[in-house]
Amino acid sequence: MQINRKAFIATTLAAPTLLVLAVAPGTASAHGTMSNPPSRTMVCYSEGPESPKSAACKQAVTTGGTQPLYDWNEVNLADAAGRHREIIPDGKLCSAGRDKYRGFDQARADWPATTMTSGATHTFKYRATAPHKGAFELYLTKESYDPAKPLKWADLESTPFHTVTNPTVADGYYTMTAKLPSRQGRHLIYAIWQRSDSPEAFYSCSDVVFGQSNPSPAPTPTGTPTATPKPTPTTSTPRPTTTATGTPRPTSTATQPPTGGNALAAINAGVGVSPATAATGAQVKVTAVCSGSQVRDVTSAAFSPARSRPAAPTVAWSPTMKAAKAGTYAVTVRCANGNLARTALTID
Known part of the structure; x- marks a missing residue:
């Protein structure tokens, strides 16, 4: 998914380097997850996709297979644009509403968890x-949270305990230092990473225990498991690499991040496709955003017809189009003010 925030970039979109970046395998759908405290997908991947140790991870594999564990960094929605509560239903927060990751929505009190200190300052790491x-x-x-019940939006505090925009990234990790709220017992930290250069967002669930010994500790990711990832038709997932341990550098407090409609307003021009790889004849959802303007059209030789226009003026448009012929194609959104953005779609 490629976003362009300035109109003059329209003249550079044809540059070979930009096009290569847009179609490079794996960049469209695999980006990251919470590592400290580790997310459910990271925990199960660290246990070993083919032979997980915990009952929760074993059931996740029984429910959805091993591929979601190999694709631990892909719990995303291409067209979120800050509309998290609108498009992710209750009970499916940990999967972001994606059937592929439904095994991580299990309501149970034995997910491997990280012990944390109530009210303490903690340095979070996001892979x-x-x-x-x-x-x-x-x-x-909230204090009333029951891990044995499906996680609902109402189970989360209405406001985040920490927000940060563009935190420091080093050695493959974002670091964020935050003061933890006062809690006791088993809880869950829900992380949302909303890109500002695209409508795409990523989600993760990290199980934690406050103020008591943890009978089922979450494994600390220390390197790359030896199992060979299974190929999928839609993703090519990079594995985490061994990272030298040390004290993460805390980041300074940043500006309040855009949320909801403000997140949409931060995108001058954006386009995403879901899925990024589709079979000939399949339906592909295109998300086009033109903040401060209107979507003029979406064009691509991948579709028939090659050009589509919204029926009425709109800032954001999400049509479903038919994949017409095999190949890798550019998908372009053009805005009325001249801005445009481009991404790539592969049709088998």
């Missing part, structure tokens, strides 16, 4: 296999 500009929001469950 970024493909860094992007954007804003992070960290939410904690």
Whole structure:
């Protein structure tokens, strides 16, 4: 997914280097997850996709297979644009509403968890296999949270306990230092990473325990498991690499990140496709955004017809189009004010 925030970039979109970046395998759908405290996908991947140790991870594999574990950094929605609560239903927060990751929505009190100190300052680490500009929001469950019940939006505090825009990234990790709220017992930290250069967002659930010994500790990711990833028709997932340990550098407090409609307003021109790889004849959802303007049209030789226009003036448009013929094609959104953005679609 490629976003362009200035109109003059329209003249450079044809540059070979930009086009290569747009179609490079894996960059469209694999980007990151919370590593400290580790997310459910990171925990299960660290246990070993083919032979997980915990009951929760074993059930996740039984439910959805091993591929979601190999694709631990791909719990994303291409067309979120800050509309997280609108498009992710209750009970499906940890999967972001994606059926592929439904095994991580299991309501159970034995997910491996990280012990944390109530009210303490903690340095969070977010594994970024493909860094992007954007804003992070960290939410904690309310004191009434019951892990044995499906996670709902109402189970989270209404405001995040930490927000940061464009935190420092080093050695493949974003670091964020935040003061934890006062809690006791088992809880969950829900992280949202909304890109500012695209409508795309990433989500993760990290199980934590405050103020008591943890009978089922989450493994600390220390390197790359030896299992060989299974190929999928839609993703090519980079594995995490071994990272030298040390004290992460805290980041200074940043500006409040854009949320909801403000997140949409931060995107001058953006386009995304879901899925990024589709079969001939399949339906492909295109998300086009032209903040401060209107979507003029979406064009691509991948579709028939090659050009489509919204029926009425709109800032954001999400049509579903038919993949017409095999190949890798540019998909372009053009805005009425001259801005444009381009991404790539591969049709098998």
